[in-house]
Amino acid sequence: METAKSADFFLGANSPNGFSSYFTEINDPKLTDNCYVIKGCPGSGKSTMMKTIAERLSEQESFIENIHCSSDPDSLDGVILHDSRTVIADGTPPHAIEPKLPIAYETIVSLYGSFDYPKVAAHRAEAADLDRKIKECHHRCCCYLSGAAALLGDNYRTAAECTDYAKVIRLAQKLAQKELPDKKIGPGTERKRLLSAITPKGILSYTNSVTAICDRIYVIYDEYSAASRVLLGALRSFALDNGYDIYSCYCPLAQREKLEHLFIPELRLGFVTQNQYIYFNVQPYRVIHSSRFTDKEKLKLRKQRMSFNKRAAKEILQEAVKSLQTAKQLHDDLERIYRLGIDFTRVEKIQEEVIAEMKRYYPAAQHLYQ
Numbered sequence: 001m002e003t004a005k006s007a008d009f010f011l012g013a014n015s016p017n018g019f020s021s022y023f024t025e026i027n028d029p030k031l032t033d034n035c036y037v038i039k040g041c042p043g044s045g046k047s048t049m050m051k052t053i054a055e056r057l058s059e060q061e062s063f064i065e066n067i068h069c070s071s072d073p074d075s076l077d078g079v080i081l082h083d084s085r086t087v088i089a090d091g092t093p094p095h096a097i098e099p100k101l102p103i104a105y106e107t108i109v110s111l112y113g114s115f116d117y118p119k120v121a122a123h124r125a126e127a128a129d130l131d132r133k134i135k136e137c138h139h140r141c142c143c144y145l146s147g148a149a150a151l152l153g154d155n156y157r158t159a160a161e162c163t164d165y166a167k168v169i170r171l172a173q174k175l176a177q178k179e180l181p182d183k184k185i186g187p188g189t190e191r192k193r194l195l196s197a198i199t200p201k202g203i204l205s206y207t208n209s210v211t212a213i214c215d216r217i218y219v220i221y222d223e224y225s226a227a228s229r230v231l232l233g234a235l236r237s238f239a240l241d242n243g244y245d246i247y248s249c250y251c252p253l254a255q256r257e258k259l260e261h262l263f264i265p266e267l268r269l270g271f272v273t274q275n276q277y278i279y280f281n282v283q284p285y286r287v288i289h290s291s292r293f294t295d296k297e298k299l300k301l302r303k304q305r306m307s308f309n310k311r312a313a314k315e316i317l318q319e320a321v322k323s324l325q326t327a328k329q330l331h332d333d334l335e336r337i338y339r340l341g342i343d344f345t346r347v348e349k350i351q352e353e354v355i356a357e358m359k360r361y362y363p364a365a366q367h368l369y370q
Helices: 046-060 117-121 124-160 165-179 207-213 228-241 296-300 303-339 344-364
Strands: 005-010 012-015 018-021 034-039 063-069 072-081 086-090 106-110 190-193 196-199 202-205 216-221 246-251 254-264 269-274 286-289
Touching: 005 207, 012 124, 012 196, 012 254, 018 124, 034 046, 034 344, 046 063, 046 072, 046 086, 046 344, 072 196, 086 344, 106 344, 117 124, 124 303, 165 228, 196 303, 202 303, 207 254, 207 269, 216 228, 228 246, 228 254, 228 269
Parallel strands: 005 063, 034 086, 034 106, 190 246, 216 269, 216 286
Antiparallel strands: 012 018, 063 072, 072 086, 196 202, 246 254, 254 269
């Protein structure tokens, strides 16, 4: 039996306003039937458990989403199994998940009973000091991101003044007429994700997710995101109004306002933005250059300031990454303290109980992806 296709996303990341996420949307009874929320200390095996569950159930799934931790992309914060309509996620800060319908919908998977408390408590002062330093690193990172966002935002506003938005909307209407015929079944459902994030590994984007969901990909080259965010925003509205379920992927520096990528799984269709920070090694179905909407002479008069903003933002983002690298090293030290008291045999037993329970969902599985 074939294993599932998989896509990789983030649901939360550091932003100019602190840690920002879509984790409050992950335990939504409208999108999934079963939700497992893992509670446990750093280093208790939450990510390993989710990876194991995804691997063990992959042959019974056609599509799996791996939700990565932006502070450590090699670790998972969640797994979404589409056929069984099940989600399992790390419910601890900074993306704490509290039950909306405990027992009726969410199941709390607690790993706290797997600890020898005195062994960990003996290192309380060291753990508290590490926790303080980690928070300082993340705060510093967010300050850097705020500075970079201000500079890039200035470039966006400058480019917006030179953009013909009537022309952008006309293209959106033309694309919607061609690609998004009205299904006449009512509005579609939106899943919000981050395809990119600022991480200890730098600015990381998951190209594989684009090709896992889409066969036809429109690539929008837009250095300042002045045209693309309006084009994508209009296409998002058309898709939802015409009955399509979509993935909306936002910019980690402006998670509530700047749409960067749009996917319509039912049509195997995607629209992605590319610029100096985001590059996807994909074969485009069609390329759209934002320059077609731009008053080039007007923009040219502002190039000197915009070039400075780009260079300065790049330097600041590098400092943000360094702060996350330091935070990651400190977090690894914190995990080592907690591992002194963890009984992984108990954790593995809990894992097997969860897998056995989840396997019961498959006889009635609803296939969302063919």
